[in-house]
Amino acid sequence: MGQIQGDRMTYLSYDRMSRSMSYSHEMELLYTTEFLNKLKHPGCPDHLLELKVGLLVMLLRNINQSAGLCNGTRMTITKHGKRVVEAQIITGAHVGTKVCIPRIITLTFKPKWPFVLERKQYP
Numbered sequence: 001m002g003q004i005q006g007d008r009m010t011y012l013s014y015d016r017m018s019r020s021m022s023y024s025h026e027m028e029l030l031y032t033t034e035f036l037n038k039l040k041h042p043g044c045p046d047h048l049l050e051l052k053v054g055l056l057v058m059l060l061r062n063i064n065q066s067a068g069l070c071n072g073t074r075m076t077i078t079k080h081g082k083r084v085v086e087a088q089i090i091t092g093a094h095v096g097t098k099v100c101i102p103r104i105i106t107l108t109f110k111p112k113w114p115f116v117l118e119r120k121q122y123p
Contacts, residue, residue, distance in 0.1 A: 017036070058075075086098060
């Protein structure tokens with residue numbers, strides 16, 4: 001990323017424990033937001049995401065398969081905003097198409113965690 005000219009945009013996720021059956025207010029005291037931000041899980045975006053215009057990225061989730069937005073789609077960032085990121089698809093049947101990628105909520109469960117992590121971030 002250091003070789004690409006331009007401003008770096010930093011996106012932080014919104015993390016919380018899912019309001020599922022195992023949720024309790026006492027768990028919020030045990031597992032702080034800072035702790036949830038540090039958790040990493042395969043297939044779940046990181047808490048901190050840094051992007052630049054021109055950066056090559058890969059989509060981690062199926063968003064809209066008919067528009068070419070599926071897991072593994074490679075794109076180039078063309079514009080970054082507060083709520084969406086604009087990118088141009090560089091692989092597959094939709095090469096050259098510009099798309100807007102929104103933040104989505106991913107739910108992650110690990111047996112060693114007594115909760116389900118809910119993270120809102122760009123996939």
